[in-house]
Amino acid sequence: MQQEVIIVGGGMVGLSLALMLAKSNIAVKLLEAIQYPNYDDANLAPYHSSFDARNSALSRRSVQIYQELGLWDALQEHATPILEVQITEQGSFGKARLLAEQEKVESFGQVIENAWLGRVLLTEVRKQPLIELIDGVQVTSLKQDTDFAYIEAVRGQEQLQLAAKLLIAADGRDSFCRKALGIGASEHDYDQVAIVTTVQTSKPHAHVGFERFSHLGPLALLPLPGEYRRSVVWPVPKGTEHEWMGDENDQHFLNALQQAYGDRAGKFEKTGRRFSFPLSQVLAEKQAVGRVVLMGNAAHTIHPVAGQGFNLCMRDAYVLLRYLTEQAAQSADLGDAAMLRDYEQSRLKDQQRVIKFCDSVVRGFSNQNPILKFMRNTGLVAFDTIPGIKPLVANYAMGLKA
Template identity: 85%
Template sequence: MQQEVIIVGGGMVGLSLSLMLAKQNIAVKLLEAIKYPNYDDANLAPYHSSFDARNSALSRRSVQIYQELGLWDSLQEHATPILQVHITEQGSFGKARLKAEQEKVESFGQVIENAWLGRVLLTQVQKEKNIELIDGVKVTSLTQTENEANIEAERDGEKLSLTAKLVIAADGRDSFCRKALGVGASVHDYDQVAIVTTVQTSKPHDHVGFERFSHLGPLALLPLPGEYRRSVVWPVKKGTEDEWLGDENDQHFLDALQETYGDRAGKFEKTGKRFCFPLSQVLAEKQAVGRVVLMGNAAHTIHPVAGQGFNLCMRDAYVLVRYLTEQLAKSEDIGEPSMLLDYEKSRLTDQQRVIKFCDSVVRGFSNQNPILKLIRNTGLLAFDLIPGIKPLVANYAMGLKA
């Protein structure tokens, strides 16, 4: 008999995970609170709450996972490789550079707009016979017994009762399922919001990704499809976002980018609509409770400074599927609590390393103390000059050493 999994949360992690499970002949019921958009126009990718204006820098490991799923050709049409990474601090001497050619890799990863990533994933999910997609559904209860997990939900006034051997909660930073399980979470508010948009520059991006630490916040400028299009992710102090949003502030925003980046990208000519997202770190105290596993932002929400959040979630999902596949091969229960605890334990080293790194970068570069600025800029120089450091960091950033 085919064993079934319920996934709560149909964002990019939930969709990706459902496709990994379906490939292993595991039946999936995928529940999403928000109605998905209709894709009537082949050239458009409408925003959804889970596929919004943000972009994802897919690590080499994430790209490999999508290749295994047979999805990369469709995703590649909307993605752009990162061939170089430049890290600098405004008004300081330190700099570090990584080149894919020197590290003997095709690229460090690929940048894709979340709206397109979501569209490709959703289109594939809708074709999968092993996935039942239920959107516009509100989960109202999560309980479990020794042998099964139970979901109560509502959809268009109709009550639903669902049962499975395993529930995977990928329902976001404010996860209902996490709270229903009684699992606490540590929360750190960075007192920042991320300003996100797309810009056009006079110089081609040449597949270079920039990370520029400024007094306003760590500014990431990444290449997008189209020779002169770049994505901007700029965390700024909470409460200052109105200064950067709205059509009337277009030129002010472009001028600030120009001042921060100088002429590395040429002239910042046009900007799209800006969106803002609050930034905080949310870490669940447990990730496996009985027959329920927390996944994605429900398990760990981290700062986007190094673009590692989604890639970490993809590695979590991939390892969980491996554990479930091994259970199937032995004809054993895929919701076995002890096995799920083993999965959680296996992921802690990778998770803690990424979480600590991202948090340290944010805190370290936010401090404008002159002595600390000297130390970190000396560190950037050392990174650029000392043999052996670059390959180690490059492999780590690509998710190949996790």
């Protein structure tokens, strides 16, 4: 008898994992709180709460996973490769460059708008006979015993009661499932808000990604499809974001961006609508309890600096898939608690390394002490000149040494 898995949360991680499982002949019920859009226009990807204005810098490992799923051709149409990375600090001498050609790789990764990534994933999910998609549903109860995990949910006037050997909670930073299980979480508020938008510059992006540590916060400028389009992710102190939001502040925002970046990208000519997202680190105390495993932001929400969050989640999902396919091949219990704990332990080293790195970068570059600033920039110069460091860092950033 074919075992079935319940996934609560149909964002990018939930959809990706559902496809991994279905293509490995494991049936899935996928529950999502928001009703998914119907895509009538082939050339549009409207924003949805799960696939919003943000962009994802897919590491080479994430690209490989989507290639294995047979999705990369569809995603590649909306993605742009990163062939060079430049790291600088505003008003300082340090600079580091990573070149794909020097590291002998096709690219460091690919940038794709979440709206398009979500559209491609959702379109594929809707084609899969082994995935039952239940959207517009609110989970109200999660319980488990030695044999099953049980879900109660509401969709309109309809009451749903579901059970499965394994439940995967991918329901976001404020996960209902995590709280229902009594799993605690540590939270650190960075007191920052990420301003996210798309801009047009006078110079072509030439597939260069910039990480610029400005006085306000770490500013990422990444290439997008279209020679002059770039994505902006700019964490700024909480409360200051309001002066840059709204159409009437377009030029004010462009001026601030120009001041922070200088002329490396040429003139910032146009900006799209700005969106803002509060930034915090949320780490679940446990990721596997009984027949339930936490995935995505429900397990670990991290700062977007260096673009590692989604890629870390994809590696989690891929490793969990390996454990589950081994269980399925032996007709063993997919929700076996010991197996899920083994999965959790297998992921801790990679998770802790990425979480510590991102947190250290944010805290380290937030301090404007002149001595620390000098040390940071000396470190950037050393990184750029000492042999052997770049390949190691590049492999980690690409997710190839996890």
